[in-house]
Amino acid sequence: MFDAVILWEWFAFAVRWLHVITAMAWIGASFYFIALDLMLRKADDLPEGAAGEEWEVHGGGFYHTTKYLVAPARLPEHLTWHKWQSYWTWLSGAVLLMIVYWVGGELYLIDAAKADLALWQGVAISALSLTVGWLLYDFLCKSKLGNNPTALMLLLFVILVVMSYGYNQVFTGRAAMLHLGAFTATIMTANVFFIIMPNQRIVVKDLQEGRAPDPKYGKIAKLRSTHNNYLTLPVIFLMLSNHYPLAFATEYSWIIASLVFLTGVTIRHYFNTMHSTGTGPHWTWAVTVLLFIIIAWLSTANMWGTYADAEARGMTSYEEKFAQADGFDDAHDVVMGRCSMCHAREPSYSDSLLWAPRGVLLDTPADIARNARAIYIQSGVSHAMPPANVTAMSDSDRAAIVRWYRNAGTF
Numbered sequence: 001m002f003d004a005v006i007l008w009e010w011f012a013f014a015v016r017w018l019h020v021i022t023a024m025a026w027i028g029a030s031f032y033f034i035a036l037d038l039m040l041r042k043a044d045d046l047p048e049g050a051a052g053e054e055w056e057v058h059g060g061g062f063y064h065t066t067k068y069l070v071a072p073a074r075l076p077e078h079l080t081w082h083k084w085q086s087y088w089t090w091l092s093g094a095v096l097l098m099i100v101y102w103v104g105g106e107l108y109l110i111d112a113a114k115a116d117l118a119l120w121q122g123v124a125i126s127a128l129s130l131t132v133g134w135l136l137y138d139f140l141c142k143s144k145l146g147n148n149p150t151a152l153m154l155l156l157f158v159i160l161v162v163m164s165y166g167y168n169q170v171f172t173g174r175a176a177m178l179h180l181g182a183f184t185a186t187i188m189t190a191n192v193f194f195i196i197m198p199n200q201r202i203v204v205k206d207l208q209e210g211r212a213p214d215p216k217y218g219k220i221a222k223l224r225s226t227h228n229n230y231l232t233l234p235v236i237f238l239m240l241s242n243h244y245p246l247a248f249a250t251e252y253s254w255i256i257a258s259l260v261f262l263t264g265v266t267i268r269h270y271f272n273t274m275h276s277t278g279t280g281p282h283w284t285w286a287v288t289v290l291l292f293i294i295i296a297w298l299s300t301a302n303m304w305g306t307y308a309d310a311e312a313r314g315m316t317s318y319e320e321k322f323a324q325a326d327g328f329d330d331a332h333d334v335v336m337g338r339c340s341m342c343h344a345r346e347p348s349y350s351d352s353l354l355w356a357p358r359g360v361l362l363d364t365p366a367d368i369a370r371n372a373r374a375i376y377i378q379s380g381v382s383h384a385m386p387p388a389n390v391t392a393m394s395d396s397d398r399a400a401i402v403r404w405y406r407n408a409g410t411f
Contacts, residue, residue, distance in 0.1 A: 003406070009377060012099045019092035026085035027232055033082070034229045038275035040067055048073060070215050075207040083197055090189035097182055101126060101175050106318040107373065111172045125170060126179060130186045133163065137187050138194070141223065149223060156227070160184065160261055164254040173248035173359070174241075180257050181238030184231050191224035229272070233264035245359030246299040256295050263291045319369035327404035328369075334400050335368050335375060338391040343367075376405040 040052030049068050056063045101109045102123050110122040117125075137156065145152045163183055167176035199217035206213040237260045241247040247256060266284040274280035315323060322328065341349040343362035360374065361367045368375065378385040379393065380401035386393055 005373070005376065005405075006381060008099075012096070015092055015096050015099060019089065019096055022085055022088040022092055023236075026089045027236075029082050029085055030225075030228060030232060034225075034272065035275045036065060037067065038272060070213045070218060071203055071207050075204065079204070081197070081200075083192060086189050086192040090185060093182065093185060097126070097178065101178065104373075106316065107370065109171060109175050111170070111175075112316060114168075115170045117170065122170065126175075129163070129167075129179065130183055133159075133183045134186055134190045138190070141195075146220075146223065149226070153227070153230070157258075157261060161254075161258045164257045168254040173245075173250070173253050177238050177241040177248045177253065177257055181235045181241075184235050184238070188228045188231055188235070191228055195224045196221040230265050230268050231261075233267055234261045237264075243358065245355060245357075246296075249359040250299045251301050252298040256298055259291050259295050259298075263288050266291070315366050315369060319366055322369040322372040322405075322408050323365055325404055325408035327400060327407050328365075330400040331375070331404035332365060332368055334393070334397045335362050335379075338386060338393045338397060339375075339379070341391070342386075372405055372408065375401055380405060 036054055039054050041054065042052055046053060047066065047068075049070065049072060051067050051069045053064065053066045056065070105119045105122055109126070110117050110119060136159065140146075140152060140155060145155065160180070160183075164176070164180050167179050167183075170176075171179060199221045202217055203213040237247075238257060241257075247253065250256070266288045270280040270282075270284040340363040341347065342353060343356045343360050345356070345361060345363060347353040347356060356362075360371060362371060362375070380398055383389065383398075
């Protein structure tokens, strides 16, 4: 039997699936064209206006690609535009953010131990920060800094560090990481929509109307495309981070997020140099490993401090609704007997289990009420938890969880 929660979960899954598919297409196309651009070679028989060519072999065939610095003398009737991958990645990501962090904001967005905000205030901060971030970045690119790419990138990194710290002062660890990724991804997609594609259309129109295109439009688009290239890997890390509490649920998670941007630069610099010269600078891997070791070290500091603070504040109205619902006592006994040995501040299930999986704590009534929806999905209507049913949760146990959640009458 379907209920609204189950249908909503499947809708969220479909949006997440779309987001991953389109992100793969966008990242793949982006990495390919960056590599192609760097691998171009000069040849004596290149057409007029051509900057280089590249021969490739794939799938049993040979491909011959020629790049023109501005445009060819004759514009072909058929042009393939690479834009929808970016647009659909951002649109599906925006919908997913709304599903998880706006609609589910009482649980996932605001950390009351950090900031005493109403849900609508958190949603407003979420939406406005993404918009303001793009406007600030675009202003800097169009300023004199646009002629100094290195200084511009350094300033962009400073802005990302400030945003990482700021998000962490308001949002939960998961939401802070995710919003930093969304902040960066918004800049990347806006680069395509507001800068790269309009500039390309100007060039195409000039050619169609017999005018010589201005090379400045290609230069501007190239700067934004380069930024996108270096920001891609950190965005992927931030989108995956909510699966790993060592990344998001630590005191210094905002520093971890900031350092990840540096690892993205070192990794991409290696591959960009390799595509251009045939050999990548190996020192970049040493720096990347060192940064990752620092990240791992930072992740061990005061991991559960925020949870202790959250417990001290008592229950929110959202949590009280579940704690007071009929059947809570039965569900509480099930969770304590079948789940809390792993999902505890000090897990007792195994000596090798140092922290609660995914940072989910279920060893107090407030914890159980706070995670009611996840318990319902993971252990009530599905058998995802406990893994391999290692604690022998029975059908009657699961039925007790389902009754309790539905008695709360929450979508």
